[in-house]
Amino acid sequence: MKNLSTTSPNKGIGSFFSFVESNSKKFYNNKTNFNPKNKILFYTGRHAIKFIIETIKLEGNINTFWIPDYYCQHVTSWLKMNYSNIKTYTVNPLENSEVIRAYNFLNDSDVIMVNNFWGLSNCTIDIKNKKVKVIEDHSHGWLSDSCKMSKADYCFASLRKTLPVPLGGIAWKPNGEKLKTNKYINSNMYINLWDKILLGMKKKSEFEYSIKKNESLKNQFLKLVYEAENSLHADYNLVKIDKKHKEVIKSFLKIDYLSFKNKNLNLILKLLQNNNGFNVIKSKSTPFGMTLHFENLKNMNNFKNYLISNKIYPSLLWPDNNTQYGYFLNIHIDYRYTEEDMNFIATTINGFGKN
Structure with a gap:
């Protein structure tokens, strides 16, 4: 071939x-000016959404947490392990301009997550006068118009789907307000996972540029990354990101x-x-x-x-x-x-x- x-x-x-x-x-010639000043960086998008939910809970109880019925199976499972009040609502991932008429099922004190499908969704939601919080997931729409011009209460994204970093997540409030302080734990586990995935990324680069096809090297980087992925699925703590890792993510956020x-x-x-x-x-x-x-x-x-x-x-x-x-x-x-x-x-x- x-x-x-x-x-x-x-x-x-x-x-x-x-x-x-x-x-x-x-x-060099591909830079973006989109950089929410009130952003908080995390190791994963899951940490970002959990931070947002826990922040909302500081203001009062959440009645029901609504997520799309079509959504990432890993994140859905992870969220359900963290929260028992999750329900799903119907949304068609083929209809980018669909208006989510959420007032039909939302109650006061609910939270609803809107997903930016394939980076093409308008993320249009009608809540009428319901007293709810709207969260948008831009993991597959980082830098899209819906991401940059969001009117949601909160936004988050898993950054490593777009940025070439071992781990990365982000949360921000589109209105510019600072997110409230929340409790983290320090975790050596994520420092180790960062190093493990980084090693896998470097081995993959070595494999790609080697003259001969080295199947042993390929198996090494696949094993490193997939083992790290499995560890992510099984951890539910809200973890503080290491300062060095935060600076690495910031350097990649400048790229369009x-x-x-x-x-x-x-x-x-x-x-x-x-x-x-x-x-x-x-x-x-x-x-x-x-x-x-x-x-x-x-x-x-x-x-x-x-x-x-x-x-x-x-x-x-x-x-x-x-x-x-x-x-x-x-x-x-x-x-x-x-x-x-x-x-x-x-x-x-x-x-x-x-x-």
């Missing part, structure tokens, strides 16, 4: 980030990641042929990645396996969800990839089912 890149012979498309410095030349995605998306969309098996979710806005929507599970799995066999590693958003909305595959088109890579992805996708 043809290599994806002449400079990185073992590079694939997707999966977690390999190591890169925030002052890398590729980032959407500029790379916008360029790559425009390139690949010109090359893709129509396919009856899926639709590319399109919008005037720049999405988290190139998201493909499938109606048929078997077709989606066949396509996913085909991509993986060609070193393209898509992410399923998300497993264990309501299948009435179909299935969503994300193909990464971020700063890591060049015009050469977009040509490779398009050629590969166009070749599906033709052999």
